[in-house]
Amino acid sequence: MISSHIKRRIGNPRWKGYFPTCLRCFSHPLSSAPALMHTAASSSAVRFLSTTPLLHNSEDLAEKNKKSTHDVFCPECGKRFFSAKNLENHRRSRHQMFIEATLSHEEVAARETNVEVKKLQTELRKLRRDIRTSKRQRQKEQEDALKKETNDKKDSSSKTPNPMLYAAALPSTPAAVVTTEVSQSWAAQPHRVGTNARWCAVGKVVGPVEYGVLQANCPAAMxxxxxxxxxxxxxxxxxxxxxxxxxxxxxxxxxKLTCAVVCVRYFLPQQENGTPVLYSVKEGDLLQVQGYYALHLSWDMVSKRAVENVVVEAEVIRVLHSDNTATSTASTEVKLEKKEEKPTPVKSKKTSRRKKGKKKLNKE
Structure with a gap:
């Protein structure tokens, strides 16, 4: 007989999983355990005895394995794959075997049309490129023609130079005509040893400007x-x-700010009568020098040896800003004279607090 409290627990939904519905195989910790053993034996029999029938014929089994694994193994190297797609990629990459898939007529026609479309697209791009280049060439030609017309008009209207361009070093006398013989003689001079290294910089003239003749190592009869x-x-x-x-x-x-003082030489051309052309370059001018590096031999007074000195041989000198020292000195003198003419200012009668305090103490 089952007690009343156990019946109550069986009816309660909280204890539903702990007690079986069938009272025959019910077991309790206080009761005997044969019911549990019976249920375990029945479940194991169902688990281990319910199996599928095996194939006892070995030939049928081998044929089945061949059918299932024929498309999965590589015929060249015997490597196994899980899908025919991987096998196809492997044969294409490793063994260079291109397997032609069975395509329909529609797919073949679509591929051919795609190839033709790509060819037409490339031709269209080339044509568009040619049209662009031709347009650019026409625009350049038109701009050049307009520039020539404007330059001709300016030359005909006025002979003044363009104010936007920087003025070159201004000659005080008319310039000389340089012929090929003069240029060859300049190239044959022993003083000019060009290194073919280009140099262009903007700087300020420091120190006095020297004008003279190079006489060292120069034959007198040349x-x-x-x-x-x-x-x-x-x-x-x-x-x-x-x-x-x-x-x-x-x-x-x-x-990093670098400051270099470079020696610049400008070989002056001569006029027809033999007098050289003088250039107005003063100390303090801001110049743009363009030329080449050159090596010159100079005599060192300390070591008593010939030393290679780096000099820049200028081709073009542009004056960016000229320092007018004469006008500046005159203006300073005028300012000083004006200051002297002014009357001396009269001191105000206001006194500080300290002075007032001292006066009071003295009175007392």
Missing amino acids: PDYETEGGPPGPPAVLQFSLEVRNHVGRALGQM
Whole structure:
């Protein structure tokens, strides 16, 4: 007999999973355990005895394995794959075996049309490119023609130079005509040893501007300028030192200011009568120098040896800003005279607090 409290527990939904519905195989910790053993034996029999029938014929089994694995193994190297797609990729990449798939007529026609469309697209791109280049060429030709017309009009209207361009070093006398013989004689001079290294910089003229003749290591009988009545000898040279400041990047976000003083030489051409052309370059002018590096031998007074000195041989000198020292000195003199003429200012009667306090103490 089952007690009343166990019946109550069986009816309760909370204890539903703990008690079986069938009272025959019911077991309790206080009751005997044969019911549990019976249920375990029945479940194991169902689990282990319910199996599928095996194939006892070995030939049928081998044929089945062949059918299932024929498309999965590679016929070249015997490698196994899980799908025919992987096998196809493997044969294409490793063994260069291109397997032609069975395509329909519609797919073949679509592929052919795609190839034709691509060809037409490439031809269209080429045509568009040619049209663009031709348009650009026409625009350039039109711009060049307009520039020529404007330049001709300016030359015909006025002979004044363009104010936007920087003025070159202004000659005080008319310039000379440089012939091929003069240029060859300049190239044959012993003073000019060009290194073919281009140099262009903007700097300020430091120190006095020297104008003279190079006489060191120069044969006296060598005519540098083949002119009528011109004296044979070394060429006339304009020489000055140029202070060039430049910013060089040291590291990320850091700049280094470099200051170099370069010796600049300008070989002056001569006029027909033999007198050289003088140029107005003064100390303090801001110049743009364009030329080549050159090596010159100079005599060192300390070591008593010939030393190679780097000099820049200028081709073009442009004056960016000229320093008018004469006008500045005159203006300073006028200012000083005006200051002297002014009357002396009269001191105000206001006194500070400290002075007032001292006066009171003295009165007391």
